[in-house]
Amino acid sequence: MEPGALLVARLWTADEIASLCYGHYRNQLPKQGLPDPSREWTLMAAFIQVETTALEESVTKKVVAMGTGTKCVGQSKVRKTGDILQDSHAEITAKRSFQRYLLHQLSLATSGSQESVFSTATDAGKWMIKPEFSFVFFTSHTPCGDASIIPMISHEDQLFPTLVSDVCVDPSAADISASGISAYKRKANEEEASGTSKRLKQDDETSLNGARLSDDGRTANGKALEARDVYRTGAKCVPGEPQDSHKPGADYHCLGALRVKPGRGDRSWSMSCSDKMARWNILGCQGALLMHCLQRPVYLAGVVVGKCPYSQEAMDRALNTRCQKVASLPDGFRTHRVDIVQSSLLFHHGRDALKEKGDAGKLVPCGSAVSWSAVPHQALDVTANGYRQGTTKKAIGSPQSRSRICKAELFGSFRQIVQRLPSSQLPDSLRDQELKTYWDYKKAAATYQEAWNQLLQQAFTSWIRTPRDYLQFT
């Protein structure tokens, strides 16, 4: 079977999901926190809830969580109180907004509401997503890291190479871009001299005029085109893994490696979005805390990517293939292979759309991040540098400075829900236990931790984790 091939018919199309998200972005998010399109771009990601009636006669789709953002804070800025948002890439702000949505849904369910997406499961104190609901993830751009290492195959790309394809642009990534372009030109000149360029050009023209290219860079007759270069990621390989060669051309990066995002100023503890999304395929999107109350993890029914440089092979490698061999997972967990599709619709506040319009040299990534969740109170949250927008240095640490999706806030919401429950309704993992800190609660989610350990041992051995003393807050 082809990678990404479908086992069941989709209840949605990629363009339908993308346009639903773009509409939500235009109509539901206020200007505050969004880019000034004359000089800034951003990334956007969202979770779409798909609901079917019993016989699939009708399907309704709605956005339940959305995030924007392009930045990540460095290690030196992280506090031990869990009140800073470390990773504000859109995929991650969307995922944390989705967890906020799920917490609200759990609070509805535990209060006896039938309106919740959860219903009681067979195990005591556990809940499950009702069978009529599923979730699709949208991202306006390929996730940073492994999925953004994309072979350049078309004629146009070779004439105007934009070498860093993802959001991980930091001062050193800018160097990569500059040196990459000069290396590219040097290589092209060498090839011109040796005559190989002429052959490649002919190949390109054949492919453009004679046959339409498919997603993976093959012509219609199945002939593979050799990529001369790759789009690059600014995320760096983690120590202990194979490292990038930085050789000019297509071998610049090593493939399949775990990567860490550059922070502002110093290194971050945040793994690339490709790595984090691969983890969702084993551990689900709900996180450790919610797993206490769920019988099974929440896996995605699909991932849709907006129009941008894209490779089906790179997406499948980064998100699916790297963890496919992980075995011995605890009950309820599995190696989920997510269905990945690209939309033909461009995000109007993304880098590619704005580059087409104006002066590409002037464009910078937008510094603020927006979170939106389908919850009744204070659905919106705008942050910059990991804190609520407008926070002064002096106000850091105050309740007003916190994002509603930071660790401390999500932990607080979770504790409120479980503390309200009589002990007969608590799951075993939360009963008769002396749990105090965030770390205690996460560690006590036994099946989640067991699955995570299997994933770490079998596939992601060099994963960088936030040190434990940064997770001991109450």
Ligand SMILES: [Zn+2]
């Ligand atoms: Zn990212």
